[in-house]
Amino acid sequence: MGGANHSKPPFYSSASASNNNNRKSRWENNSNTKSPSNPNTKPNPNPNPNPSPRHPPPPPSLGPPPPPAYGFHMLERRTIILADGTVRSYLALPPDYQDFPPPPPPHGRFDYHRNPPPHHHIEGPGKRKFGGGEEEDYNNNNNNNNGSEFRSNKQLRVDNKVDQDALKKAFLHFAKLINENVTLKNTYLTHRNQGRLRCLACTRSVTEFPDIHTLLMHTYNSDNADLRVDHLGLHKAVCVLMGWNYSKPPDNSKSYQFLSADEAAANQDDLIMWPPLVIIHNTNTGKSRDGRMEGYGNKIMDSRIRELGFMGGKSKSLYGRDGHLGITLIKYAGDQSGLKEATQLAEHFEKENRGRKDWARLQTQTLGKDEENNPNLVKLDETKGEKRRILYGYLGTVFDLDKVDFDTRKKVVIEIKREYKRSV
Incomplete structure (x- = not known):
């Protein structure tokens, strides 16, 4: 055994x-x-390595968990304007999210990025501007003093964070851009309550709005820090064009749209072309035998301005496809003396009841009528025994860009008359 x-x-x-x-x-x-x-x-x-079945082999090391493909810190705040005019904020991926570096490849298994580890953020070069602290600032209701990006635009304006020189430059730029384009100008004026109005300050994308009130809400409450000054400049330019109060924030009550006619006209007349010029109307004399319109030339207009007792300006008569347009520009030097001479000539026409308002009123009364027999347009010169045209004139502003020739339109800039007088 x-x-x-x-x-x-x-x-x-x-x-x-x-x-x-x-x-x-x-x-x-x-x-x-x-x-x-x-x-x-x-x-x-x-x-x-496995001497006993009671001790199974340890699983292979999978390494650290992969970082999430996207995170809260990569989102940026945007706003959307609803049909009733209210503004709502939401979070969205930035336009360049595809440029972020991809996460490292998983170790021995598939990773569909469905369950990223909590409280794990990228700390490498893919980290965006605010990093992981943005979520904390957002949840703290913007109480952190360092979170200036989360302050409202009104707070930024109260704190004078907007560069006033840059705002003035943007305002004058958009004022000229709108008024030198007849189609664009008429779109704002005639489609204020309907149509597709484009935001000229949104350079990266085409943004359109159903009415002008919604557009102004967008421009005043824009959250884009890089384009905030441009949006505020466009807001002011549109308000001046419409004759509204640009210093009052737009809201659903639309109280900013109520401004007296005198204040609205003062805001519009303050944006003058520079170098200054005076626009003279009714300088045409009739049609020639070939059907083309004739009118006063430059020398004749220089002589007539001197007869009124004003010197220093140079005349430029405007012509179109059909001949003389009946408009002559009196251009002055781009300095204080030139502005003074141009203002004096414009004030002369205003005192004689032949200024801007008088010419506009006359156009509605004499449209389609015989001009040669109209005493408001033609009078008899007793000394010479001939008929002479009655001149109407006013200081050229940004709203008259569609009346001047192409060369003048491109060369002039827009200045604020009251500020220029104050600085000289």
């Missing part, structure tokens, strides 16, 4: 070695590894 017990270990050991575990499972072979007759236990320089 004793000999039989000592003969089995070498038999099973040799069978295991020769059959390469074909008859017995892995667990059964490992159960007899304590037998000293197993020749593979001692000479093996690399022992079995």
